[in-house]
Amino acid sequence: MGHICASLPGPGGGGGGGGGPAAPVRPDPPTRIPESQFQTFDIPAPTIYAWPKDWAVVGKPAAFWTNTEVSYIDMTLLTYAVTVKVTPEKFHWDFGDETGKTTTTKGAKPRPGGAPQIGHEYQKSGKVSVSMTATFSGEFSVDGGPWLPIDGFAHVASNDIAIDVYRYHRYLVDEDCYSDPRGPDCT
Structure with a gap:
C-alpha cells in the first residue's frame, strides 16, 4: 500500500470536513480612497446665481x-x-471678462441697498458668460464607522449664466425730450 500527501482547499488545508466549497473570504474594508477615484464620484454640480439676474451695468x-x-x-x-x-x-469664479476670483464663502443674494459678498464690476459693455468651479474635500465612513479623510480634492463645474453688461450715462439738461427732441440722449 502507498500513501499520497496533498494540501486540500478549505480551512486548515484539510478539506473543510464538509466536502462542500469553502466560503469566499470578505476583503479587508477600504482604508483609503485615492484622489483619482474621488474625482470620478457623482458630486452634485453647483448652481450659481446673479443679481441682477441676467444683466449688469459698467462700473x-x-x-x-x-x-x-x-x-x-x-x-x-x-x-x-x-x-x-x-x-x-x-x-x-470666472466672470466672463477675462477676470476671476477665488473665494472660500459661497456668497448670498444682497439685501436691497447692501453690498454683495461676492461682487464684480464690469469695465466694458457686452455679453459675458459667468461660471464657477467648486473645489470639494471629502471624507468617508465604512459601515457607519469613523470619518476618514479622502486624498486630494475634486473639482466640479457649475452652470453658466449669460449676462448683458450695459453702459449708462447721465446728462444734466434743463428740458426733457418732449420739449427738445434734439437734446442729449433723445435720439
Missing part, C-alpha cells in the same frame, strides 16, 4: 452666489457600505 457691482452645500453619497466598495461626505472648500 456697478453685480452680485454672485451659489447654493452649494455639504452633500453625502452612498455607495458600495469592496462589499462594504460606504458613505462619502463632500464639503465645498473653495469657489473659483
